[in-house]
Amino acid sequence: METEIIEKERVKLKDGVLITGLPGIGLIGQVVGRYLTQELKAKKVATLYSHHFPHQVFMTKKGSMRLIKNSIYHYPAKGADLLILVGDVQAMSSVGQYEVAEKILEYSRKVGIKKIMTVGGYSTGKITEKKRIFAVATHKRMLEKFKKFGVVFGEAKGSIVGIAGLLPALGKLRGFEGICLMGETHGGYVDAVSARNIVKLIADYFGITIDLKKLDAKAKDSEKMLKKIEEEIQKSMIAPYESPKGVSYIR
Amino acid sequence: METEIIEKERVKLKDGVLITGLPGIGLIGQVVGRYLTQELKAKKVATLYSHHFPHQVFMTKKGSMRLIKNSIYHYPAKGADLLILVGDVQAMSSVGQYEVAEKILEYSRKVGIKKIMTVGGYSTGKITEKKRIFAVATHKRMLEKFKKFGVVFGEAKGSIVGIAGLLPALGKLRGFEGICLMGETHGGYVDAVSARNIVKLIADYFGITIDLKKLDAKAKDSEKMLKKIEEEIQKSMIAPYESPKGVSYIR
Amino acid sequence: METEIIEKERVKLKDGVLITGLPGIGLIGQVVGRYLTQELKAKKVATLYSHHFPHQVFMTKKGSMRLIKNSIYHYPAKGADLLILVGDVQAMSSVGQYEVAEKILEYSRKVGIKKIMTVGGYSTGKITEKKRIFAVATHKRMLEKFKKFGVVFGEAKGSIVGIAGLLPALGKLRGFEGICLMGETHGGYVDAVSARNIVKLIADYFGITIDLKKLDAKAKDSEKMLKKIEEEIQKSMIAPYESPKGVSYIR
Amino acid sequence: METEIIEKERVKLKDGVLITGLPGIGLIGQVVGRYLTQELKAKKVATLYSHHFPHQVFMTKKGSMRLIKNSIYHYPAKGADLLILVGDVQAMSSVGQYEVAEKILEYSRKVGIKKIMTVGGYSTGKITEKKRIFAVATHKRMLEKFKKFGVVFGEAKGSIVGIAGLLPALGKLRGFEGICLMGETHGGYVDAVSARNIVKLIADYFGITIDLKKLDAKAKDSEKMLKKIEEEIQKSMIAPYESPKGVSYIR
Secondary structure (H helix, E strand, O other): OOEEEEEOOOOOOOOEEEEEEOOOHHHHHHHHHHHHHHHOOOEEEEEEEEOOOOOEEEEOOOOOEEEOOEEEEEEEOOOOEEEEEEEOOOOOOHHHHHHHHHHHHHHHHHHOEEEEEEEEEEEOOOOOOOOOEEEEEOOHHHHHHHHOOOOEEOOOOOEEEOHHHHHHHHHHHOOOEEEEEEEEEOOOOOOHHHHHHHHHHHHHHHOOOOOOOOHHHHHHHHHHHHHHHHHHHHHOOOOOOOOOOOOOOOO | OOEEEEEOOOOOOOOEEEEEEOOOHHHHHHHHHHHHHHHOOOEEEEEEEEOOOOOEEEEOOOOOEEEOOEEEEEEEOOOOEEEEEEEOOOOOOHHHHHHHHHHHHHHHHHHOEEEEEEEEEEEOOOOOOOOOEEEEEOOHHHHHHHHOOOOEEOOOOOEEEOHHHHHHHHHHHOOOEEEEEEEEEOOOOOOHHHHHHHHHHHHHHHOOOOOOOOHHHHHHHHHHHHHHHHHHHHHOOOOOOOOOOOOOOOO | OOEEEEEOOOOOOOOEEEEEEOOOHHHHHHHHHHHHHHHOOOEEEEEEEEOOOOOEEEEOOOOOEEEOOEEEEEEEOOOOEEEEEEEOOOOOOHHHHHHHHHHHHHHHHHHOEEEEEEEEEEEOOOOOOOOOEEEEEOOHHHHHHHHOOOOEEOOOOOEEEOHHHHHHHHHHHOOOEEEEEEEEEOOOOOOHHHHHHHHHHHHHHHOOOOOOOOHHHHHHHHHHHHHHHHHHHHHOOOOOOOOOOOOOOOO | OOEEEEEOOOOOOOOEEEEEEOOOHHHHHHHHHHHHHHHOOOEEEEEEEEOOOOOEEEEOOOOOEEEOOEEEEEEEOOOOEEEEEEEOOOOOOHHHHHHHHHHHHHHHHHHOEEEEEEEEEEEOOOOOOOOOEEEEEOOHHHHHHHHOOOOEEOOOOOEEEOHHHHHHHHHHHOOOEEEEEEEEEOOOOOOHHHHHHHHHHHHHHHOOOOOOOOHHHHHHHHHHHHHHHHHHHHHOOOOOOOOOOOOOOOO
């Protein structure tokens, strides 16, 4: 098995909702995911590892190391039992992306997730004052609920690349309801404003009280972290001991 | 399993024929496939999903989303029970192409398909007045039947890339009869004339009455749709949040 | 299963020898393989198909089609029961190469093959009058036998790429004896002289009478055939309906 | 199964330690690994082959051939029963790297390995007089032990690419303790001084007497060997019989 989820703690949710925030357009997903887990002091319950992630490990300041991974946190909100998935990267190939998505869905079913809510950015290439939240949903019912919160359906065009799209769309086939929330953004920089809008929406939707003041600082922190990850991952694409002709077989 | 066919409705055909029309040379396959399903009001009976398709989903105008897929429609013609397979894309790698073909054959056997008829274009690089229909067939019997309809055998040279060739050729190994019909075309543009010839051939061969007048409009529509799909699929090959050195791990 | 060998006729050999002649340096392997099967009128007993071959089919002059494949022929020589493997291509990736080799070994064991003899070229970059036959063998015993026929051991340096090396080396792990015969050659053109030397060696070694006169003509024929195959295979690496930005998802 | 470990001799270790020395930054891992096995006259007990290694075989001076591989040697030190893994290459893809690592861990568990110690280089881009040994460890206990030997924890930053990182990090998930020792080095050349430091550390740690005088000569030898391997492996990325357009299907 090339992707596995290792449970730290077995959870059993009632009508659980999985929220995912992974790297993507404007870093909105990742900023939202990290902010939620940190501010809500959500509890880590599982870790996802995949052979489709880069073949390298990160060194920690304390002299330890860790695999590249995605992590799943639990937070019992008033409105629903939430799992929040965050992580360093998404899988490196189409086959890997689908496999990781299937594995997340398998785990989700096991622990009682019923709805899947992914967070991403919607790149307009423009800088706008008002940043709307666009979305697509798998079921009418869910669409109607989010419309009441001002979420805009039917205006985002084109396609969603990666887990933010695959998870709800594959999830529909496997019996889940799903929605992908997309913060309107330029696309060329980390958008803390758009991320804040989505955090607020999620808080309102689930009846969570969350302080939004630290979001700007946290977004900068997320950006810095991701830049480092990015630089490191480039190393697995270059041979450390390069031959004159640039053969890359020595990892 | 990395490719799956999900049945909406179980069909049981008697001497069924599977016709495939997927994107390819001159878009002839796709135009023919879409025209047949739409004009004949064929009924959708199954959907094929594959981990070898791009890892992205399309957003719909109604605020919903859908995976990249191939779809299978059913139309009971006078001459034979037809299934028509159409779709957004073909698999992205050799291994994926073979796997998808095997899965289609497995499904075909299960529902009673006996013959496989794929539709593609044969690129000559020239603009000709008369557009012939070339073909290759797996069995003499089938070749003889189609010759009577003016189809030209033994003149097309070289190879057929993708599902249009793999499906009948692999199908032969699995006990099916097969033919690949190729509309003569320039290769550099969408060829509605060549597509119309093949629709007419299929209609005549199976005793179907079909109005050919809307084909030009539909071909333009197919072209537009494909251009959009094309643009979107390029996105899964570029990182949305690009690093200065262009690392593409963030999907 | 991504590679399969379909038997046309079940053979049961006693101390059988498998000879392989596939495309490679100086086309020597392929010329030798094809010449042996044609001149000896060897009987086709099995066909190997693989998902690791290009995803395309060849059209025949008679209006039929065939998958890309390797073929196995049987010829009962005086000295030993021979199987000869020839084909269009080798697998397209490392994983594919190993898989195809393992499948050939599995089949070989089943039908009673004990020794594996692959044929290739050894490129010197020089044009030499006298073209030696170099070789490496898995067992001392085999090495000694071939030395008596003038085959040179211990002078060829470096590595052997593809099935010509993998098959005997992997074969050793699976209980076979093996040798790779390499005709000395320039490397930049099809070398009929070097191929003839190897055909003669094989004939002498197994006590086969074979007319060598037609070899030059046949070598030219092999070259022509391979050039065509080459041109066709390039097509599976280019999209037939290319987008302006060159996306290649339409096969 | 695409990666396999073939045992030459079954070992059963008590609190065994696996040391790996494979090609990487400054060639430090490989020099250390080869020096240890040769100077300690360690006994070869197993060989690892993988479909994720290049599809080629090396020719030997004696006219034999061998697959690309990793080898495992056994040396019963005073302080612990050691296995030393050395080899030509690391796997060619992320999926391959993870698979090979998992296979090594599976074997390790079977034979009684408890701790995993990988050796690599830490590239600073600078030439320094004093070459420290940096490390990251999976458990506090191990970190503390190595600190006493002057090993520096918490200063190396970034990530470790390949087996040197994957093996201890994945190993932690599978119940092993692990450490990655990294010799400080420039990164642009083979660093025998840094390698010697690590050999000395390992000798001291396990109470092994080992002569360090030959290390310079052996490092040069390792470098020469690797350059050859490098040159050869490039061949599997180029077609031996190249078409004008550079198609690479003929391996």
